[in-house]
Amino acid sequence: MPQPLVLPPELTIYGVGDLRRGWLEWLAALPPAAADAGPLRVDASAVAEVDGAGLQLLQALAHSAARERRGFIIDEPSGVLAAACQALGLDALLAGAAPTGAAA
Amino acid sequence: MKGHEHDQSFIAEALPVFICEAQEQIERLEQLLLGLEDAPDDRELLDALFRCAHTVKGSAGMFGLDRVVAFTHHVETLLDRLREGLLALTPEVSTLLLQCNDEIRTLVAAAQAPGDEDDRALQARAALVLRLQAACGEVAPAVSAAASPAAPAAAPDDASEWQIAVRFGGDTFRNGMDPLAILNYLGGLGTLTHVVCDLAAVPALEDMDPEHCHLGFEFGLVTALGRDAIESAFSFVRDDCTLQLVAPAVAGGAAIAECVATPPPGAVPRDDAATSPRAAEAVPKAQHKQRDGGGADDHRYIRVQADRLDAVINLLGELVIASAGASLLARQSRQGTLIEANQQIGSLVEEIRNGTLQLRMVPIGETFARFRRVVRDTAAELGKDVAFDIVGGETELDKSMVERIADPLMHLVRNALDHGLEKAEERVAAGKPAQGRLTLTACHESGSIVLRIVDDGRGIQRDKVLARAWERGLVERGTTPPEAEILKLIFEPGFSTADKVTNLSGRGVGMDVVRRNIEALRGTVAIASEPGQGSRIEIRLPLTLAIIDGFLVGVGPSKFIFPLDTVVEVIENRPTATRLDTRGRSVVELRGRVLPVVSLRTLYALDSPAPERSSVVVIQSGAQRCGVMVDHLLGQHQTVIKPLGRMFASLRGISGSSILGNGEVALIFDVPALAELASASPSAQPCTVGEPS
Numbered sequence: 001m002p003q004p005l006v007l008p009p010e011l012t013i014y015g016v017g018d019l020r021r022g023w024l025e026w027l028a029a030l031p032p033a034a035a036d037a038g039p040l041r042v043d044a045s046a047v048a049e050v051d052g053a054g055l056q057l058l059q060a061l062a063h064s065a066a067r068e069r070r071g072f073i074i075d076e077p078s079g080v081l082a083a084a085c086q087a088l089g090l091d092a093l094l095a096g097a098a099p100t101g102a103a104a
Numbered sequence: 105m106k107g108h109e110h111d112q113s114f115i116a117e118a119l120p121v122f123i124c125e126a127q128e129q130i131e132r133l134e135q136l137l138l139g140l141e142d143a144p145d146d147r148e149l150l151d152a153l154f155r156c157a158h159t160v161k162g163s164a165g166m167f168g169l170d171r172v173v174a175f176t177h178h179v180e181t182l183l184d185r186l187r188e189g190l191l192a193l194t195p196e197v198s199t200l201l202l203q204c205n206d207e208i209r210t211l212v213a214a215a216q217a218p219g220d221e222d223d224r225a226l227q228a229r230a231a232l233v234l235r236l237q238a239a240c241g242e243v244a245p246a247v248s249a250a251a252s253p254a255a256p257a258a259a260p261d262d263a264s265e266w267q268i269a270v271r272f273g274g275d276t277f278r279n280g281m282d283p284l285a286i287l288n289y290l291g292g293l294g295t296l297t298h299v300v301c302d303l304a305a306v307p308a309l310e311d312m313d314p315e316h317c318h319l320g321f322e323f324g325l326v327t328a329l330g331r332d333a334i335e336s337a338f339s340f341v342r343d344d345c346t347l348q349l350v351a352p353a354v355a356g357g358a359a360i361a362e363c364v365a366t367p368p369p370g371a372v373p374r375d376d377a378a379t380s381p382r383a384a385e386a387v388p389k390a391q392h393k394q395r396d397g398g399g400a401d402d403h404r405y406i407r408v409q410a411d412r413l414d415a416v417i418n419l420l421g422e423l424v425i426a427s428a429g430a431s432l433l434a435r436q437s438r439q440g441t442l443i444e445a446n447q448q449i450g451s452l453v454e455e456i457r458n459g460t461l462q463l464r465m466v467p468i469g470e471t472f473a474r475f476r477r478v479v480r481d482t483a484a485e486l487g488k489d490v491a492f493d494i495v496g497g498e499t500e501l502d503k504s505m506v507e508r509i510a511d512p513l514m515h516l517v518r519n520a521l522d523h524g525l526e527k528a529e530e531r532v533a534a535g536k537p538a539q540g541r542l543t544l545t546a547c548h549e550s551g552s553i554v555l556r557i558v559d560d561g562r563g564i565q566r567d568k569v570l571a572r573a574w575e576r577g578l579v580e581r582g583t584t585p586p587e588a589e590i591l592k593l594i595f596e597p598g599f600s601t602a603d604k605v606t607n608l609s610g611r612g613v614g615m616d617v618v619r620r621n622i623e624a625l626r627g628t629v630a631i632a633s634e635p636g637q638g639s640r641i642e643i644r645l646p647l648t649l650a651i652i653d654g655f656l657v658g659v660g661p662s663k664f665i666f667p668l669d670t671v672v673e674v675i676e677n678r679p680t681a682t683r684l685d686t687r688g689r690s691v692v693e694l695r696g697r698v699l700p701v702v703s704l705r706t707l708y709a710l711d712s713p714a715p716e717r718s719s720v721v722v723i724q725s726g727a728q729r730c731g732v733m734v735d736h737l738l739g740q741h742q743t744v745i746k747p748l749g750r751m752f753a754s755l756r757g758i759s760g761s762s763i764l765g766n767g768e769v770a771l772i773f774d775v776p777a778l779a780e781l782a783s784a785s786p787s788a789q790p791c792t793v794g795e796p797s
Contacts, residue, residue, distance in 0.1 A: 013277045016314035023309060052276075052283040056306055056319055063308040087287050089299035089321060 004041035004075060011047050011054030011081070019054075023061055027068075039071025047081040055088055062093055115167055119215065122163055124407075126172075126212045129156050131474075133205050137198060138476045144193045154183045160208060162339045164215075172211045175229060177336075178236040179204045184332035185240050199484075200235055202477065207232055263294060263328045264352035271302070271320035273344030281341050283319050290337050294327025410503065413464060420460055421651060421744035427453045428742065428765030454742060457651055464504070468546045468555070469497025471510050475517050479542060482521045489528050490521065490540045499546040501553050505645060508625055509555070512618040516557050516641055517542070519615070524561035524639055534636060536560065552627075552644045552669075560638040564631070566590050572599065591631045595619040626745075626759045628776045644776070654743035654762070656770060657721060658736035659704045660712025663770035665743050665762055666723060666732075670775040674737055675720040689782060692720060692731060701731035702782035707757070725779035732778065745772060757781050 005026050008015065030040070042061070058074075065072035077085070077094055085093050136153045140146060157180050164172035179201065185191040207229060268290075272283050290296060302320035312318070325334065331349055338347055431446040472494045483490040501509075525540035532538050543558045566587070573579040573593045584590075593599060597616040622629045627645035646652070646667070654665035675694065684690045688706025691698050701720055704710065720731040743762045748771075752758065759774035 013282070013315065020309060020312070020314045027309070051285070052272075052317070052319055053314065055284065056317070057309070057312075057314050059301075059303060059306045060309040060312045060314075063303075063306065064310060067308050084284055087291065087296075087299065088284060088319070089301040089323065090303075092303070 004043045006043045007047050007058075007081075009046050009048040011050040011058070013051055013053035016053050016057045019057060020060075023057075027064060039073045040065045040068075042072070042074045043076065044074045044081050045076040045078055047078045050081055050084045052088065055084055055090055055093075058093060059090060119167060121407075122167055123212055123216060126160050126163065127209070129160050130205060130209045130212065131470075132156050133160075133208075134202065134477055135473055137201055137205065138480065140193055141195070141198050141480075150183075150187050154180070154187055157183055158339065158342075160212070162342070164212070165339070167215070169211070169215050171229075172208065172215065175204075175211060175233065176208055178233050179208070180336075181330075181332055182236050182240050184330060188331065191239070197239055200232075200239060202481075204232055204236065263326050265297065266325045266327065266331075266334060266352055267322075267350040268325055268334070269320075269322045269346075269348040270338065271305075271346040272317045272341060274316045274318075275344055276317035276319075276341055277315050279341070279344070283317070283321070286337055286341070287321070287323075290325055290334070293329055293333060293337065294325050297324040297326060299323040408463075414504075416460060417464070417651075420457055423453055424457060424651060424742045424744050425763055425765065429767075430765070432765040450742075457742065461502070461651065464502050465500040466503050466506055467498050468501050468506055468553070469494065469499075471506050471513070472497050472544050472546070474510070475514065475544065478514065478517060479521060482518060483525075483540075486521065487527060488521065488525055488540060489538060490525055490542055493541070493543040495543060495545040496547045499548060499553060501546075501645070505625060508621065509627075509643070509645065512621045512643075513544075513555065513557070515615075515618050516643075517544070520557055520559040520561065520639070520641075524559040524563075526562050530562075534562075549644075552646055555643040555645070557641045557643075558638065559640075563635040563637055563639055564591060564594065564633040565635065569593055591633060594631070595629065626774065652743050652745060652772075654741045654770075654772065655721070656738040656741040656764075657719075657732075657734040658738055659734050660710055662704075662708075662710055662712075663738070663764065663768055664704065664734070665741060665770045665772045666721060667743075667772070667775060668740060670723045670725065670773075672722045672724045672729065674722065675731070676737065677717050677719060679717055687781075694722070694731070699729060699731045700783040701733055702778070703733040705733070705735075707781065723773075723775050723779060725776040728779050728783060730779045730782040732773075732782070741770075743770075743772060 005023065008019070011019070042058075062072045072093075074081075074094055082094060085091055133153060133156045136149055136156065140149045140153065143149065157176055161173055161176040161180060164176065182191070182197070182201070186193055186197075191197065210225075270283075272281075276283065287296065287299070300322045302322070305320050306312070306318045327334070331351065334349060335342070335347070338345060427446075427450055431443070431450055434442040434446040437443075476492060476494075479490060479492040520542055525542065526534070528538040531540065541560045543556070545556045545558070547554055569590055570579070570584065570593075573590075573596075574581045576599060578593055578596050578599060579585060585593075595615045595618070597614065599614060599616065619629050622643055622645070625645055627643055630642045630644075631639065632642070633639035653668040655668045655671045657664050657666065675692070678692075684703055684706055686706075688703040690701050690703070692701050693699070699720075699722065705712070705714055715735050718733055718735050719737050720733055721737070722729060722731050741764070745760045746762060748755070748758065748760055757774055757778040758771045759777075760772040762770050762772055764770055
């Protein structure tokens with residue numbers, strides 16, 4: 001079971017460049033997808049600030065996961081993230097989200 | 105936001121540019137409004153009008169000019185009603201909008217010197233806002249009747265669902281905008297429903313530039329607000345996004361593509377975007393280009409400060425003089441190669457001169473266009489119906505000349521409206537069409553620009569003019585000067601034809617000031633009038649104030665310059681022996697016709713003895729030709745015009761001076777005045793009336 005990707009508190013345009021690099025490294029470091037490989041997990045509990053660019057980056061990550069034929073689950077999305085996803089019609093990102101039940 | 109001080113300094117730097125551009129937009133707004141009065145159904149004009157107002161509001165918002173934004177917002181609302189066909193452009197609405205435009209202009213001007221405004225200004229603006237709201241409000245009951253089928257009636261009070269599709273431009277994030285904030289803002293205007301993000305347009309992490317915006321959305325918005333309010337949410341990204349709004353009445357899945365806000369080519373191209381992220385990226389750009397091409401306000405101009413240009417022209421004047429001096433020295437040295445080199449420099453200087461002077465030429469149409477408003481308002485104030493025409497607005501004139509001719513022109517236009525054109529009933533009684541006609545024309549004519557103000561009003565009443573002239577002592581009581589001289593009297597100081605000084609043309613500025621201003625520009629003004637048929641005032645101005653091509657002549661040791669374009673031909677080397685009258689005038693025969701000539705030697709009492717043979721320079725002024733007797737013809741000369749000192753102000757026939765290459769001074773002729781001196785009949789004593797001797 002790979003380590004979940006921990007999202008920073010600030011998921012905004014000011015950080016997307018660095019975040020993308022970091023996330024790509026994280027993706028590259030993952031063990032090659034096997035049949036039994038579980039979904040990619042993202043810990044979003046810390047996200048306190050998010051904007052359109054941050055959400056777009058998250059969506060791109062979801063696309064990359066899909067390309068790897070991996071599931072993609074955002075664990076414990078913070079309230080801020082959940083509200084933002086809903087506002088931009090990105091509810092699907094949270095579809096697999098666990099416990100907090102923010103996924104409607 | 106980082107760098108708050110940086111922003112402040114940016115704003116301080118950019119504010120003058122904003123004000124300058126906003127003023128242009130406001131000017132354009134006015135012209136569009138006036139144009140719309142003539143063609144109330146012109147959709148393009150209406151759209152351009154809306155865009156103008158929106159641009160002013162948008163950029164004012166960027167500079168934090170809240171007063172401008174708040175006020176313009178109300179104007180925009182009204183324009184939006186017009187655009188949706190909910191309201192017709194009546195003369196009252198048009199007047200209101202013009203007044204609002206004036207208010208915007210005042211507000212923008214006030215942005216230069218921010219401070220608290222006084223209560224009166226606030227109240228005046230509040231009153232305008234109330235009138236704007238009233239104009240919008242009146243519509244509500246009439247909606248169903250007035251609405252055209254193309255523009256669905258959005259009953260403003262009922263919340264209904266708009267369908268919105270938006271694709272943000274690639275630079276949205278970099279420009280500091282955030283779609284999330286915009287959607288949240290929209291959420292505040294009503295209720296967002298079915299927000300769908302175009303997921304396929306977002307590339308995978310590996311392929312993406314994270315600062316490039318790939319977002320596009322479709323959603324419904326349940327709100328009671330109109331198109332204007334919804335669009336305003338996008339005002340800061342408007343140039344870089346594709347926005348489609350479908351009004352509630354026609355909202356339906358299929359209708360989205362047909363909606364009005366922006367043309368379909370930019371419509372969210374889902375399939376393309378799915379296969380190639382580049383396609384999605386290209387779309388907003390293409391859209392952007394299209395807007396640019398479509399808008400008439402895409403100019404390829406560089407702004408240059410006028411005083412920089414003036415400095416160049418001053419230097420150029422010095423260069424011309426220096427170059428003339430150098431070529432004179434070269435000729436004296438009799439070295440062929442040096443002379444040749446100097447000639448080449450001379451011709452280059454001439455080209456630079458022409459090119460540089462061209463930089464200052466602007467079409468006079470902009471100045472003319474300003475008069476539309478003056479005519480409109482003045483005519484309304486006087487209760488007259490006037491059609492105003494502009495002919496030859498593209499004619500170019502030196503910028504400084506344009507600025508300085510505007511006031512005299514304004515005065516003449518007001519005069520024509522006030523005194524010349526009659527009221528409708530008077531006109532009908534006189535057998536003329538009820539609508540008066542006032543025409544401003546401009547054209548180039550033999551090196552000058554000619555401006556004409558023509559009206560078909562009552563004309564100038566000669567007996568009234570004469571009576572007034574007698575009364576004011578401008579003409580000896582009981583004597584009647586020739587017809588043409590009577591009309592000229594209205595340009596005399598101390599003459600005012602108006603029985604009462606009206607608010608309009610009697611502002612203490614008489615026609616004599618108009619004439620003085622025009623003469624200060626080395627121009628002339630002439631008037632023709634037919635009683636009952638109207639008047640025509642003709643202003644003739646030189647094209648530039650700075651440098652002209654001259655024709656240098658000598659009389660004894662004195663040098664004179666004719667503006668080259670007034671010289672028709674020369675009769676060289678003819679016997680001097682011609683009988684002259686006391687003022688140096690005579691006639692010679694030129695190809696079977698009589699040509700009046702004047703001898704400069706006699707006219708200006710030059711001491712040198714007359715040579716045996718001399719030449720006659722034939723000059724043309726208007727339709728008139730005459731000859732000037734001179735000793736030597738010295739050829740073409742680039743002439744930098746210097747004003748004459750006050751001591752020489754009364755000198756007839758001379759308009760300025762110039763310094764020659766060898767440091768000598770040459771006097772430049774005022775050709776119309778000279779022609780008048782040459783051809784006036786000896787018995788008449790024109791223009792001595794009222795002039796200081």
